Amino acid sequence: DAGVIQSPRHEVTEMGQEVTLRCKPISGHDYLFWYRQTMMRGLELLIYFNNNVPIDDSGMPEDRFSAKMPNASFSTLKIQPSEPRDSAVYFCASNRGTGFPNEQFFGPGTRLTVL
Amino acid sequence: SQQGEEDPQALSIQEGENATMNCSYKTSINNLQWYRQNSGRGLVHLILIRSNEREKHSGRLRVTLDTSKKSSSLLITASRAADTASYFCATDKGGSEKLVFGKGTKLTVNP
Numbered sequence: 605d606a607g608v609i610q611s612p613r614h615e616v617t618e619m620g621q622e623v624t625l626r627c628k629p630i631s632g633h634d635y636l637f638w639y640r641q642t643m644m645r646g647l648e649l650l651i652y653f654n655n656n657v658p659i660d661d662s663g664m665p666e667d668r669f670s671a672k673m674p675n676a677s678f679s680t681l682k683i684q685p686s687e688p689r690d691s692a693v694y695f696c697a698s699n700r701g702t703g704f705p706n707e708q709f710f711g712p713g714t715r716l717t718v719l
Numbered sequence: 720s721q722q723g724e725e726d727p728q729a730l731s732i733q734e735g736e737n738a739t740m741n742c743s744y745k746t747s748i749n750n751l752q753w754y755r756q757n758s759g760r761g762l763v764h765l766i767l768i769r770s771n772e773r774e775k776h777s778g779r780l781r782v783t784l785d786t787s788k789k790s791s792s793l794l795i796t797a798s799r800a801a802d803t804a805s806y807f808c809a810t811d812k813g814g815s816e817k818l819v820f821g822k823g824t825k826l827t828v829n830p
Contacts, residue, residue, distance in 0.1 A: 608761070647820040654816070697761075705750075706816050706818070708818060710762045713760070
């Protein structure tokens, strides 16, 4: 398996622009997680899905952030409009779900810079 | 918050030495996990220890868990330059797949 795939790997945009980050989880994994990592705040869970359904979005910072999972093999995290303080590395992770050890498999991340 | 807190924040050692990192957490857990993150990469799962276990080994890794003190330690024996990375502990609560990560220990192994 190719592991969790994220795109793009790097994104530089200007304040006010819309940003869309993409994730393909490992095939057969039931859970998908979106994290944000910064030096100041560490690794923060933004939202997670079970079988394509959002379970907990309490970590989503503001209404400017939205996430979707239209099918089992694809998820997006959208920021509209983007702000400089959104600059961070965004990770997607997946795990197999209930009945299995809940270790998470992380993608390589998307480094977002908002100017 | 049941966030894990790693200690020390940074650790620098020579190749061949042992490295010990500690993690403390606040609430009861189902299991505790350790992850490694190389610079510019995603996190990689290293080892999981359940709340009813006290010690676990995997290769050069040894993890201990003391639920009475709400703490865990990760020992890397005979360290190598390739072990240079940040190490994170993560805790969960029973009934949820959600993990809460600490801020990590940055380990540097000098050749």
